Amino acid sequence: MTTHQDIGREDGPETATTTFEDLGLGPEILKALAESGYTHPTPIQAQAIPVVLMGRDVLGCAQTGTGKTASFTLPMIEILAAGRAKARMPRSLILAPTRELAAQVAENFDKYGKYHPLKKALIIGGESMSDQVALLDRGVDVLIATPGRLLDMFERGRILLNDVKVLVIDEADRMLDMGFIPDVEKIVGLLPKIRQTLFFSATMGPEIRRLADAFLMNPKEVKVSTGASAATTVVQAMAVVEEIDKRETLRHLIRIEEVKNAFIFCNRKRDVDVLFRSLKKHGFDVVQLHGDMAQSARGETLEKFKKGEARLMVCSDVAARGIDISAVSHVFNFDVPIHAEDYVHRIGRTGRAGMEGHAFTIASPDDGRFVGAIESLIGTTIPRIEVEGVPALDLDMTARKGRGGRTGGSKDSKRPARSKDEGRKDEGAKPRRERKPRREETPAAEIEAEAEVAPAESIESPREERAERPERVERSRGRGRDRDEPRRDEPRRGGRNRDEGRRDERGGRRRGRIDELGIGEMLHPDGVIGFGDHMPDFIAAAVPLPVKSAKSAGDSDADMDADADMDSESED
Known part of the structure; x- marks a missing residue:
């Protein structure tokens, strides 16, 4: 019984004397190979072809240029020789990362399968979709495609994948580099569960291994060389x-x-x-x-x-x-x-x-x-050479270079750090204004002290000046107030009230302060019915006060003038 360790030895005597006749291929393929000048298979071909003909899943890893394409095209031609293709239902599917690789695979089928009546279709981007649909309508045995165009065809209802018997994922590591793995996973999910899967890659990293475990069922691993080694030639x-x-x-x-x-x-x-x-x-x-x-x-x-x-x-x-x-x-x-x-x-x-x-x-x-x-x-050092007329340099192993070609520079090439005084404007420039402390940064004791020592003139003078100014008509911001109604004594939004900290002439308390019960006094005008410190404009409504016939003993002259102004505004 052949084990995983036995597979992949290319130094054995059997690989030097093995011919294509020994691999179990039919006479038609052998004739095509002889006309192409091939007599002895490469190590990857000698190991993979018999396993594929047995119907087993294969996980193949070999460096580029070792003949991986022929290692799955030759046995596929032999397997598909018996059978008939149906319209829009390919019998096998080969996924390739690039158009050039897909075209190369198609050329291999033309070369090795010219004595078999197999039909193939090449589904890649950049070509006429109508011509590709016409090929699928006639039925194909081998469908060679790139992931993007294949999904486009499927979503348009031009192809059915429920009759695929053999799936080949070629150059899987290149699929990973180009970001096609999500598309490949979606395509594999559309295929029948019972199928033969051939998975080939030039390298076998952890992510490729994870994909192989997800796609393959009890595979034979064929590894004829290290996953990433340069050719000795x-x-x-x-x-x-x-x-x-x-x-x-x-x-x-x-x-x-x-x-x-x-x-x-x-x-x-x-x-x-x-x-x-x-x-x-x-x-x-x-x-x-x-x-x-x-x-x-x-x-x-x-x-x-x-x-x-x-x-x-x-x-x-x-x-x-x-x-x-x-x-x-x-x-x-x-x-x-x-x-x-x-x-x-x-x-x-x-x-x-x-x-x-x-x-x-x-x-x-x-x-x-x-x-x-x-x-x-x-695993080796690339020899350095000198070119005449061009100075030779040494590599900087600490430099960082991005994909775009720009370098981040080495430690010595970094821009020096700027000092505190460096970068300031010239002496003649305008000095930067000092930042005023926020309200929450000012101690509460200082705020209360400023409010207590405020002179009475500074409180009364603004009210007298507002009484002498002509009333301005402001545009209303809410739907509850008339457009031409003036806004009076209404606190500003989001900031301190203009009259906050002032003594109320009637009650003697400061407006906006918290009383003994912990209830704050409302800051809207006395002629407005509402609630809360910040009354929405669309709820507030002006209510006229009754006209007083005589001056009461407790009312001041300033209050009577304000009431008279309110009455005149309500009448207007």
Whole structure:
């Protein structure tokens, strides 16, 4: 019985002598493989194909460029050879993270399944949806799709997934990096529970392991190499220069190296366009490829590069996987990748099929932490080289550099702290006004003392001045008061009452103070019926007082004048 530890050994004698005939494939597939020039399977193919033909779930982990695509396409063709597809109900589903990888899988089915009457459909963004719907209506055996377009098709009712017998999740770690895992989980929830699931990834981190445990049922684990290791056929080198010297360094390396064709990777899409125009200006035959391009333009670019019409291709990580061009001689990392695993996938574009390749990385001193993570992942130090005419520098392992390329700087480059006196305005500038203490910051004893010693003139004079001023008509803020009715002696909202702390002429008590029973006196005018300290305007209503025929003994002259004014206002 084969155990998990036995699976994945690529140094055994059986892998060197194994042929495709030994794996249990049919004569039609063997004929197609022979015409393609393949006789011996790669280690991942030799281990995975028999397990898939047994109908078992597979968890495959192998570095890029080892033939993972053929390890599931070949047995799937053999399994799907018997059966018939139904309209809008595919029999198998392959999920890929990028359009290029999905197109690469479709090419494998065309190449290896040309002697089988299988129908396939490629459902990716950037293509005509009506044409894709027409393919689904005729029935397909193999559906190759990206998660976003597949969910769009399902929500439109153009596809049914309840007849899928085989599910393949390709490049699962790339799915995780691109944020497609929620879509993948939703798609898996739409599939039948009884199915065969093939899960392939170049790396096997904790999150990928969790997804595999959720999607697979009693899987066979096939691991032919460490999850993230550089191919031994790739010669690596690194030049550390200033950011401003990176383009000159790249041009010099292209000129001195025997570059047949090369990928040039940038971290950001806009940097791809800038570097493309720069190389074009200096006379290089170059094309560009990134995710913001239309699908037709992306396909045209790849075709031109594959045919050799363009020697260089500046691209983002969208081309790091899924582009199978065996004769790529060089890879240039114009930017050090943010994720260490992406470095392995980038340089895996060269040195394929046993051929020797070269990978050059152009780093700046602030890329020290990223380079350290890469070297820790691959388990070796990338050799440093010097470029003629460009000063070589050392990496700063303490610098922090963001995804956008801006650095936070090292400790020595940080802006010095400003002293207390630094940054103040000139001496001729207006000095800052001192802040007045809030009411709650002022001691209660001081407030009461100020109220007690207030002279009578300061209390009476404002009332006399208001009596002499002409009455102003203010706009009402509530629905209960007439628009033209003047507002008199009403306390201001949210602040201290104007008459707070003054002695009441009738009762002798201070308005707004708390009496012996702990009940506060109302602050609204005497002619208003209401309750509470802050009466809403729409409730307050003015009530006219009766006209007094004679002056009473207890009333003062000022009170009589105020009553007369009230009567005249009510009559108006």
